[in-house]
Amino acid sequence: MESLPTGVEGLDLLVEGGYPKGKSILVTGPPGSGKTILGLHFLHRSCQDGRKCILVLTRELTEDVLNQARSLKLDLCPFIEKGQLSIRNIFEDKINKIKSVSKFGKGLCAVDTDIIEYLSSMSSEVDVVVIDNIGVMAIHHDMREFADEFSSISIILMKNGCTSLFIMDEDSYNLTHRLTGYMVFGLMRLITQENFNSGKTKQYLYIEKMRNTPVPIKYSLFDITSQGVRIISGMKSQ
Numbered sequence: 001m002e003s004l005p006t007g008v009e010g011l012d013l014l015v016e017g018g019y020p021k022g023k024s025i026l027v028t029g030p031p032g033s034g035k036t037i038l039g040l041h042f043l044h045r046s047c048q049d050g051r052k053c054i055l056v057l058t059r060e061l062t063e064d065v066l067n068q069a070r071s072l073k074l075d076l077c078p079f080i081e082k083g084q085l086s087i088r089n090i091f092e093d094k095i096n097k098i099k100s101v102s103k104f105g106k107g108l109c110a111v112d113t114d115i116i117e118y119l120s121s122m123s124s125e126v127d128v129v130v131i132d133n134i135g136v137m138a139i140h141h142d143m144r145e146f147a148d149e150f151s152s153i154s155i156i157l158m159k160n161g162c163t164s165l166f167i168m169d170e171d172s173y174n175l176t177h178r179l180t181g182y183m184v185f186g187l188m189r190l191i192t193q194e195n196f197n198s199g200k201t202k203q204y205l206y207i208e209k210m211r212n213t214p215v216p217i218k219y220s221l222f223d224i225t226s227q228g229v230r231i232i233s234g235m236k237s238q
């Protein structure tokens with residue numbers, strides 16, 4: 001199966017060269033576990049390889065994410081300038097719309113931005129999509145609506161041949177009964193193990209599912225350095 005490099009050398013080795021091309025991968029984990037950084041690696045590498053990319057942000061400020069990328073030597077600004085990477089910030093768009101429509105006395109509900117509409121119109125020209133963090137959709141909708149929206153987005157992206165990374169915080173993932181794990185091609189979980197005696201934490205990357213890809217090593221120890229995520233060692237699952 002054709003794959004796209006993840007931007008993390010050690011991870012490519014674990015999944016036969018990278019994320020399966022044209023498929024959706026879900027990354028979940030607690031706050032600070034490295035989800036956004038994994039997304040930045042993938043975008044940076046894909047842009048370097050000449051691919052056209054979209055980053056959809058739902059919670060963080062674009063500026064903060066770009067600064068984070070720069071500090072990890074994964075600067076995305078040159079690719080934005082070249083028109084290779086587009087960033088759509090749902091959160092900032094909403095705030096701006098609230099500011100403008102409030103003058104006319106309209107409420108918050110009138111300004112709900114539609115990710116599906118945006119991706120439907122954009123994704124046919126795009127190779128790589130990263131959505132950080134899709135978990136906010138779980139808060140805005142009931143379970144059925146959320147499942148429908150998530151699968152719609154996933155299907156639109158797959159039909160357009162996009163290789164997509166869905167980042168979802170662990171709380172939303174559990175809140176939605178881990179439903180999204182069934183709807184994607186691949187599922188990776190970042191696990192933080194705390195040792196209260198030593199005060200140190202260990203971080204594991206668990207490749208729970210990757211269809212059509214043999215994954216002999218399911219759990220790998222990793223750390224986050226000034227260069228981003230680095231796989232330290234893998235452990236055979238059996």
Ligand SMILES: Nc1ncnc2c1ncn2[C@@H]1O[C@H](COP(=O)(O)OP(=O)(O)O)[C@@H](O)[C@H]1O
Pocket residue numbers: 029030031032033034035036037038071072224225226227
């Ligand atoms: N330069 C760095 N050196 C070491 N660790 C870093 C560095 N930059 C970020 N980190 C670690 O990465 C974490 C943030 O990762 P991030 O991908 O933003 O988490 P999240 O899973 O919440 O998206 C921080 O909590 C910090 O521990």
Ligand SMILES: [Mg+2]
Pocket residue numbers: 035036037132
């Ligand atoms: Mg994040």
